[in-house]
Amino acid sequence: xAQRFPADEQSGGARPSVRSGVSRERASSVQAAAVxxxxxxxxxxxxxxxxxxxxxxxxxxxxxxxxxxxxVVEGIRSGLEAExxxxxxxxxxxxxxxxxxxxxxxxxxxxSRVLRTTEKLFASIAGxxxxxxxxxxxxxxxxxxxxxxxxxxxREGAFxxxxxxxxxxxxxxxxxxxxxxxRSAEAFGATGVVxxxxxxxxxxxxxxxxxxxSALRLPLLRGSAIPILLAQLRTAGVKVxxxxxxxxxxxxxxxxxxxxxxxxxxxxxxxxxxxxxLPEEIERAADAWISIAINPDVESLNAGxxxxxxxxxxxxxxxGI
Amino acid sequence: xAQRFPADEQSGGARPSVRSGVSRERASSVQAAAVxxxxxxxxxxxxxxxxxxxxxxxxxxxxxxxxxxxxVVEGIRSGLEAExxxxxxxxxxxxxxxxxxxxxxxxxxxxSRVLRTTEKLFASIAGxxxxxxxxxxxxxxxxxxxxxxxxxxxREGAFxxxxxxxxxxxxxxxxxxxxxxxRSAEAFGATGVVxxxxxxxxxxxxxxxxxxxSALRLPLLRGSAIPILLAQLRTAGVKVxxxxxxxxxxxxxxxxxxxxxxxxxxxxxxxxxxxxxLPEEIERAADAWISIAINPDVESLNAGxxxxxxxxxxxxxxxGI
Numbered sequence: 001x002a003q004r005f006p007a008d009e010q011s012g013g014a015r016p017s018v019r020s021g022v023s024r025e026r027a028s029s030v031q032a033a034a035v036x037x038x039x040x041x042x043x044x045x046x047x048x049x050x051x052x053x054x055x056x057x058x059x060x061x062x063x064x065x066x067x068x069x070x071x072v073v074e075g076i077r078s079g080l081e082a083e084x085x086x087x088x089x090x091x092x093x094x095x096x097x098x099x100x101x102x103x104x105x106x107x108x109x110x111x112s113r114v115l116r117t118t119e120k121l122f123a124s125i126a127g128x129x130x131x132x133x134x135x136x137x138x139x140x141x142x143x144x145x146x147x148x149x150x151x152x153x154x155r156e157g158a159f160x161x162x163x164x165x166x167x168x169x170x171x172x173x174x175x176x177x178x179x180x181x182x183r184s185a186e187a188f189g190a191t192g193v194v195x196x197x198x199x200x201x202x203x204x205x206x207x208x209x210x211x212x213x214s215a216l217r218l219p220l221l222r223g224s225a226i227p228i229l230l231a232q233l234r235t236a237g238v239k240v241x242x243x244x245x246x247x248x249x250x251x252x253x254x255x256x257x258x259x260x261x262x263x264x265x266x267x268x269x270x271x272x273x274x275x276x277x278l279p280e281e282i283e284r285a286a287d288a289w290i291s292i293a294i295n296p297d298v299e300s301l302n303a304g305x306x307x308x309x310x311x312x313x314x315x316x317x318x319x320g321i
Numbered sequence: 322x323a324q325r326f327p328a329d330e331q332s333g334g335a336r337p338s339v340r341s342g343v344s345r346e347r348a349s350s351v352q353a354a355a356v357x358x359x360x361x362x363x364x365x366x367x368x369x370x371x372x373x374x375x376x377x378x379x380x381x382x383x384x385x386x387x388x389x390x391x392x393v394v395e396g397i398r399s400g401l402e403a404e405x406x407x408x409x410x411x412x413x414x415x416x417x418x419x420x421x422x423x424x425x426x427x428x429x430x431x432x433s434r435v436l437r438t439t440e441k442l443f444a445s446i447a448g449x450x451x452x453x454x455x456x457x458x459x460x461x462x463x464x465x466x467x468x469x470x471x472x473x474x475x476r477e478g479a480f481x482x483x484x485x486x487x488x489x490x491x492x493x494x495x496x497x498x499x500x501x502x503x504r505s506a507e508a509f510g511a512t513g514v515v516x517x518x519x520x521x522x523x524x525x526x527x528x529x530x531x532x533x534x535s536a537l538r539l540p541l542l543r544g545s546a547i548p549i550l551l552a553q554l555r556t557a558g559v560k561v562x563x564x565x566x567x568x569x570x571x572x573x574x575x576x577x578x579x580x581x582x583x584x585x586x587x588x589x590x591x592x593x594x595x596x597x598x599l600p601e602e603i604e605r606a607a608d609a610w611i612s613i614a615i616n617p618d619v620e621s622l623n624a625g626x627x628x629x630x631x632x633x634x635x636x637x638x639x640x641g642i
Contacts, residue, residue, distance in 0.1 A: 176497065180623050180625075180626060183619070183622065183623060183626075184622060184623070184626055186616055186618065186619050187615040187616050187619040187622055188615065188616070189616050210623070212619075212620065212621070212623075214619060217618065292633065293636070293640070294508040294509065295507055295508050295509070295510055297507065297538065298504070298507050298508040298533075298535060299533065300533070301504065301505060301508055301629070302501050302504060302505070302531070302533075302625070302629075304501075304623070304625075304626065305501060305504075305505055305625065305626060305629040308622070308623075308626040308629065308630060309629060309630060309633045312613065312630045312633070312634075313633075315614070319614070
């Protein structure tokens with residue numbers, strides 16, 4: 001897309017970079033003011049981007065790293081505050097789209113937070129094999145248990161009378177599965193998602209991509225301790241439902257006394273680890289079990305699929321069809 | 322697991338490799354006869370394994386490459402014929418398990434087809450980041466359109482009166498999605514799967530892993546041309562159902578005249594590309610559309626999830642609940 005801005009290319013030149021690795025240049029593009037072009041691998045912003053885009057998810061207080069124009073726009077549209085936006089020359093066109101999205105959002109992006117770097121340096125910090133030249137660091141949104149209970153609408157001041165529908169990932173390990181579950185959770189009207197300690201982080205780069213941006217919108221708690229979560233759910237009157245992608249195990253555990261639970265009631269559905277299933281403390285604490293009838297030749301469903309099918313079933317029951 | 326077989330370790334020694342890169346050694350293990358240890362990177366078997374385990378799926382006549390003890394055992398249990406089995410010293414324990422599975426299967430594995438190599442060389446041909454020291458090359462099973470129509474039971478001589486339930490992947494691009502769809506197809510009782518030309522190959526290493534072995538069992542056709550497939554389905558009296566992970570698009574296309582289709586009838590459900598959706602020729606040819614109601618804030622479901630939810634719904638309707 002650089003060819004759309006020939007003036008920019010001419011203005012580039014080979015200016016010496018200052019010691020910090022950032023050279024100030026005045027772009028000839030009409031819209032752009034003074035811009036920072038990062039030319040040193042040791043630049044502190046590049047280091048932050050690299051850590052965020054190649055990590056397994058941000059610690060508390062660290063920014064969420066988001067890569068690719070589509071996800072960055074989703075983040076801005078959802079009202080997240082961008083601490084920094086990093087683009088390459090070739091993504092100039094994308095930048096305009098992003099700033100336009102930002103101008104319609106609450107948070108906005110000050111020009112001073114738009115950083116530029118070379119294709120080569122961008123590739124050195126990107127977490128994908130074919131980097132798209134756009135990345136952002138977003139400030140974490142602080143979701144509370146109440147948000148997960150009542151949904152995003154609650155935070156936005158709207159009243160939504162729906163009963164809680166919470167998906168709890170209990171040591172779901174694959175970030176792709178974690179992201180898929182968050183995407184389906186939002187699609188089927190869940191009020192929130194909880195990732196317990198030991199689960200893949202829904203804000204890790206791979207999970208974010210698999211969530212197609214849902215992880216930037218849906219209320220979610222990360223690193224929750226199971227005993228505390230169970231106590232919170234009890235206090236809030238939310239049923240604990242243990243899901244199994246292995247129907248046989250579920251049937252043994254639940255015996256014959258338990259019919260398929262009513263998913264119209266406020267409930268938290270626990271999805272277990274891909275190979276180990278649910279931890280014992282949840283099997284003991286569960287008010288009900290849910291399993292999906294499958295061909296006995298097949299050992300189990302993919303964890304993301306199992307969660308999605310249960311969410312679909314919950315949405316079907318809640319629509320009353 | 323090598324420590325379980327100390328006698329083997331002592332017998333190893335540093336024998337010079339012959340020109341072909343294969344050294345014959347007599348293992349001291351009671352069960353094992355003469356074994357080939359491949360010590361050269363240029364060995365023709367290693368090259369075949371590397372191509373199969375790192376490729377995007379076998380061409381017609383080429384073997385299917387399968388990695389990891391679990392999947393290899395699945396392949397053998399499903400009756401596939403192993404052209405070669407490759408193991409490292411550390412996987413000696415796994416080998417015994419595999420040969421035991423083979424002794425219960427129709428195909429079996431002659432000892433002469435068990436090849437051994439070093440951990441290092443195995444890592445150089447493996448398609449995974451943490452290789453498990455076991456891989457196999459399986460001869461392709463030749464499925465026909467009739468198998469996809471009638472299910473695996475047909476091939477095995479059993480009569481199964483179920484109506485055809487076929488999933489057609491029309492340019493599904495991600496091998497993980499393709500594998501997930503095959504896994505769910507088997508789980509929810511589909512009779513077969515078709516991957517049209519341009520789809521990810523269900524027999525590619527990534528799709529095979531995502532299918533958890535289902536792609537080695539379920540009747541499937543690869544590289545089908547859409548016009549021929551549509552003609553075959555018409556002739557067989559199978560309804561063509563277009564699925565959309567984007568409900569809005571589906572609604573526009575189907576207008577108001579079309580109710581949700583009856584999935585108890587013989588039907589082929591077409592799943593489109595992750596970003597482009599279904600090709601026009603299918604939209605035009607479809608007897609019915611199916612879409613999944615989702616939260617309008619969410620653009621679409623993951624393609625694997627969308628297919629799985631429709632399969633779940635088909636299974637639900639067919640069980641009559």
